Amino acid sequence: MKQRRANHSVLSALIHVNMLTDIISPNLKVIFCGINPGLKSADDGHHFSGRSNRFWKVLHQSGFTPHEIEAVQDTSILDFGYGLTTAVARATSRADELSTHEFDYALESFTAKINEFQPKYIAFLGKAAYKAFYKKKDILWGEQSEDFCGARVWVLPNTSGLNRGFSLGDLVTSYKDFYQAIQE
Secondary structure (H helix, E strand, C coil), X not given: CHHHHHHHHHHHHHHHCCCXXXXXXXXXXXXXXXXXXXXXXXXXXXXXXCCCCCHHHHHHHCCCCCCCCCHHHHHHHHHHCXXXXXXXXXXXXXXXXXXXXXXXHHHHHHHHHXXXXXXXXXXXXXXXXXXXXHCCCCCCCEECCCCECCXXXXXXCCXXXXXXXXXHHHXXXXXXXXXXXXXX
């Protein structure tokens, strides 16, 4: 019995290591949803803190924020009506390390979170989580026809430095299109 408790404690400690806290509040305009935390972000405790991640630069250059937020000040994103979360909580060095089972397991808690906080929009950063949650094989970038728990859904390119398919300019254009579409 002692061994079982000890193993459970170690497992619990491992589960809480490399997790990133959501930056979220009720009725936000947009919740930006990353696929999962990168190892550096999880270790630092700040969203998009990897030096090659372009999220904060893209967010500013596309019009969402009047200045470029530093990752260590990630909670200030709430001041602009935006929040941050991840589809899957487990940190990895690459998002393709996640299994289909992890997305399936994460869907229930993600759904509960969106129902609780009721954002107007969810912006999935990359196609992986949206495809896994909706069981779709092919989707287009941009606004989606289905909502998610009442929130309108957009799929934007992932800003990870590992995403070589999109230049900084391409990312800014995609995010700016989203920004302009949600202005009322």
